Amino acid sequence: MLQSELFTRTSKTLPKDERSKSAQLLIRAGFIDKLASGVYTFLPLGFLVLNKLEKLISDEMERVSGQRVIMPALIPKDNWQETKRWDNFDALFKLKEENVEYGLGATHEEVVVPLVKKYVSSYKDLPFSVFQIQNKFRNEKRAKSGILRTREFLMKDLYSFHATEKDLDSYYEKVKGSYLKIFRDLGISKDTYFTLASGGTFSGLSHEFQTITEAGEDEIFICNKCKVAVNSDVASKRVKCFKCGKVLKEVKKSIEVGNIFKLGDKYSKAFGLEFVDSKGEKRNVLMGTYGIGLPRLIGAVVEVLSDENGIVWPDLISPFSYHLIQIENKVKKEALKIYRTLQKLNLEVIYDDRIDKSPGEKFTDCDLIGVSTRIVVSKKTLAKNSVELKLRREKKKRLVKIKDLSRVLTK
């Protein structure tokens, strides 16, 4: 797209009410806008990132055979009462109308379990899994840190249904693998730890994926040897690595970017979700649940990958693949021609065609926005029939002949 047509703009001023680096950068660069505490609009650039992340996660979920649905946010009080969460889920937003009461979807066990019950009767109907990427609502009292903790956010939640513990265990490992791949694809796996945490139903334990950042609200004990961690909420005097058994002493602040839980029969019991096993006996379905909050994950990526000049997007969720900059208005004709060429190749490109900005301002904006690859067209590069290519994450620049550009970018 043409940058001159983008209705948003970058800003030099630090937003006063945001403390985390990710919120400051995302707001200044024009990815998000704060409507109220814990409530944000995704602006055009932010939408593109969110949309790419949604696609990346959705593809992974389909790879583990997740069937995609969309469940509503208006969940009747009755459903929450079945699981006793109407009174026990602190962050539940309650909507009380004359004729009806809803709890706004903070999680969706209360919808998916009664839904699935309509279709499951025999072990032959199992296993399967269902996921959605849909807005969650939570009344976070301490909504701070920008999109790292919000009251409304896009979440991927996957629910799996099994006849046996063995099957649940093996699926759980599969999803763990998917999550690790997602964090690897986003370039944050070095800083992301598979973490033992409290909260599971089987054993009182669950697993989280925690990304180390100063903006995080959690604390984890790290095992550098095994590259795993233990959440400080797993109360114990001496915290030991659950892999090598070593006593852990190094503590880091971190943010939970994903979690996987074995729910066992907790919710299937509450709703009477049963099946007849191969011996003809009735049993409760076993469940797993697996979540990723998309805005938070984007925030974590920005926390980890940004530098002093701005955001450094990983290729897969960069709002565009290329940021094409025309340095002088005199090279407009050539720059526009390159823009059209890239468009014809179906490459995603934002073209800084603004005529009222200095080269310095353009470079500053480009670094702040953080598109993964920059292409510069100037009188200097044109003198060599070339453009200048630079990856956002590297300092190195290189000249590429214009006649070779298509080949270089699509190879």
Next chain:
Amino acid sequence: MLQSELFTRTSKTLPKDERSKSAQLLIRAGFIDKLASGVYTFLPLGFLVLNKLEKLISDEMERVSGQRVIMPALIPKDNWQETKRWDNFDALFKLKEENVEYGLGATHEEVVVPLVKKYVSSYKDLPFSVFQIQNKFRNEKRAKSGILRTREFLMKDLYSFHATEKDLDSYYEKVKGSYLKIFRDLGISKDTYFTLASGGTFSGLSHEFQTITEAGEDEIFICNKCKVAVNSDVASKRVKCFKCGKVLKEVKKSIEVGNIFKLGDKYSKAFGLEFVDSKGEKRNVLMGTYGIGLPRLIGAVVEVLSDENGIVWPDLISPFSYHLIQIENKVKKEALKIYRTLQKLNLEVIYDDRIDKSPGEKFTDCDLIGVSTRIVVSKKTLAKNSVELKLRREKKKRLVKIKDLSRVLTK
């Protein structure tokens, strides 16, 4: 996908609490599930349709230069008070928490106008338009007719911003053209009328797109000559066609599938959204707003295009392009081979590989679900080295040699 793996199933029983044909068919075929009055889950088949419609509409909005964003559903009371809609918007869901009150996004002028105000100061910043495809919440007292009128629904809303009335008028015509194209693409344009209605801010009038169906809650006066209509809410003793002036007598029940409004300066005044024109004078920005409710549009398509056997999806939003049916389990090997071939061609196919269903049951399910093209593999067709191809909307069948199938389907 393999139909045997789909966690939902079709049902023969009519849902008792649904009166509209579309709701009955969509529920029986496994596209949607009712959670509560006016609140539905989109099941895997329904998600695919919704997703395709979202893509179709989004592409059209980009063609009219709409910049895509996502605004929140949690809109602070203050914003609603600026426009006096906190007290005057009947269907507003109000969320009252200890520390904060929100009106759940029933429409988004209250968010988009203050947002845009941050970026607009001069006529040079205009025109532009912003859209989103995001969940709306409305406390519909008479939530009935399935997904034709719900309390929570995915909506495309586009907002345009202009310096002059002339510019607003010309953009309005552009969007009208987009809407007509969308209804044409969906195969409902014969039954969809461009309709004069009440509700605009400039003249007290607006335009709706009304699709004729018995399940509709509106009544329109039709001009058969001009193919336009007047909503009965435009109170008048003698309703005249706004094109040819003829007095209109034919009344039909219909459902609004889209609307376009010229808002003028109503909301820009409320929020002080001003710009400096080319003569240096301050003026209010002029606005248009353009909506399509996606579930309702899907419901209208089903109302219009279904037949006595089930849904007849138009190609563009058919959950799959092909429904491949293996008649006897004995032809499984050949059917699976064809399935793999179609997958390799990136064609979207659902393969009825179920071994416990009779051919009759498979055909009945196939017609009910309504995928646009059916491919049958049986001993009979294989004897001729062929499969049988049939469009859902036609009775005609034809045999195609298996060796020619790839070529026929991708031409």
